[in-house]
Amino acid sequence: MRGGQTGPPDRQETCGERVEMTVTDEELVARSIAGDTDSFNQLILRWERPIYALAYRQLGREDDARDVVQDAFLRAFRALPGFKGEAKFSSWLYRITLNLCRDVMRRAKRAPFVPTPEGVDIADMASSDRSATESIEDVVTRKDLGRHVARAMSLLPEEQRSAIILKEYHGLTFQEIAELQGCPLSTVKTRLYQGLTVLRRELDRRGMGPSRAESRTP
Amino acid sequence: MNDSRCCSNPDVLMSYLYEDGPAEERLAFEAHLRQCERCAAEVASLRSVREDMTAWAPAETLLDFRIVREPAPAKSRWGWMSTMPAWAQLAAASLVVGVAAGLSGLDVQYGKDGLAVRTGWNRPAGLRPAAAAIAPAGSADAPWRADLAALQEQLRNEFRQPGAAPAVARASTTPAGVPSRGMSDDEFMARVRQLISASETRTQKEMALRMAEVVRDVDTQRRADMRRVADGLGVLEGRTGAAVAQQREMMNYLLRVSQR
Numbered sequence: 001m002r003g004g005q006t007g008p009p010d011r012q013e014t015c016g017e018r019v020e021m022t023v024t025d026e027e028l029v030a031r032s033i034a035g036d037t038d039s040f041n042q043l044i045l046r047w048e049r050p051i052y053a054l055a056y057r058q059l060g061r062e063d064d065a066r067d068v069v070q071d072a073f074l075r076a077f078r079a080l081p082g083f084k085g086e087a088k089f090s091s092w093l094y095r096i097t098l099n100l101c102r103d104v105m106r107r108a109k110r111a112p113f114v115p116t117p118e119g120v121d122i123a124d125m126a127s128s129d130r131s132a133t134e135s136i137e138d139v140v141t142r143k144d145l146g147r148h149v150a151r152a153m154s155l156l157p158e159e160q161r162s163a164i165i166l167k168e169y170h171g172l173t174f175q176e177i178a179e180l181q182g183c184p185l186s187t188v189k190t191r192l193y194q195g196l197t198v199l200r201r202e203l204d205r206r207g208m209g210p211s212r213a214e215s216r217t218p
Numbered sequence: 219m220n221d222s223r224c225c226s227n228p229d230v231l232m233s234y235l236y237e238d239g240p241a242e243e244r245l246a247f248e249a250h251l252r253q254c255e256r257c258a259a260e261v262a263s264l265r266s267v268r269e270d271m272t273a274w275a276p277a278e279t280l281l282d283f284r285i286v287r288e289p290a291p292a293k294s295r296w297g298w299m300s301t302m303p304a305w306a307q308l309a310a311a312s313l314v315v316g317v318a319a320g321l322s323g324l325d326v327q328y329g330k331d332g333l334a335v336r337t338g339w340n341r342p343a344g345l346r347p348a349a350a351a352i353a354p355a356g357s358a359d360a361p362w363r364a365d366l367a368a369l370q371e372q373l374r375n376e377f378r379q380p381g382a383a384p385a386v387a388r389a390s391t392t393p394a395g396v397p398s399r400g401m402s403d404d405e406f407m408a409r410v411r412q413l414i415s416a417s418e419t420r421t422q423k424e425m426a427l428r429m430a431e432v433v434r435d436v437d438t439q440r441r442a443d444m445r446r447v448a449d450g451l452g453v454l455e456g457r458t459g460a461a462v463a464q465q466r467e468m469m470n471y472l473l474r475v476s477q478r
Binding site for chain 1 (some may be wrong): 228229231232233236238263264266267268270271273274275276277279281283284285286287
């Protein structure tokens, strides 16, 4: 995993708040097991954004994702004495989160909810996630593309979707994904390839695919 | 050139796309890409998809989950009681009550006089009759009480002077209506009943008198109120009549003015 054991690795899902990163997850876990609740709260602070992002992309609904994050940390806290450190804390947390997401989807018996592309809010476009060099038009295009990606992702089977999410947004290795999904390494790569192929086709169909990308590359 | 080991082989494609696996394999695949347009196009399009995927960001939300340990509640002095089984609590309570009753010499009697509860501590002062302890409130000033007291006093006097005075003298000192010393139990009870009956008669008369007084007072008050209401209505009627007359006069005036 990118970033090793000191904290969340993802390029996008790092915490907005400044977190003390000199202490490793293992140290915080050990302290938490010894009864130091503050240490576990540091782990929450460190991992809540990645876990939320994972749950959100799996479920596609903000309130469901928030519930899953809360449940995941609560479940992890309760099960902490039984955590032997055989896997990384983050992998353990991802596994809990994926299981909870699966439960939610099973209960709801539905595919991930995807917000409709219409209703673009200009005020939202100009919100804080706009970089200094990005124009409003670029933000609108990016948000629109994001919605199309979300819609295309919702069409994927759960295994393919979670494999892509874990690889693309959380930077897990093939081996880590294989362990999380309980399947061989080659299966993970196949799922990734098939998933990406479906995404490419769907984005192409919506006029958002590689053909458009070719036109925008210099 | 097509190499079946590389073309559309997810294992190789994904390893290359995500920069995973040994460097030699990656270098070999790069060499293949230079010669295979199909694989090069595949890799380029998949890279483009990956690039597009960065546009999908999760919705902004506020996450403020924290684990908070609530302080353990302080153990109360009698906290151990709550862990005791109910049967044990009941047994302990019965034991305490039993010991307390034994120590205090509790004596509970239920007879024609009603329920009487006495403790050993009250025994020295136990000359007081039990019935007195349970006499209904409000009976202290009952009219028959004076008669009964007089009878009691008379009996005591007679007991204090056993056979000292002749029957004639006793009879002369006995107030009218009080039974003589040689009275049998039946006569005594008849006398008591007579006294109670007289007392009830007096009470009934007194009640009737009181009721008559109350009825008279209410009637007087009612008459006064009716008179006051009638006066008020008369005043109102007079005022209304005056106002109506004034209105009529005004209307007549207006009619006259309009006809001119």
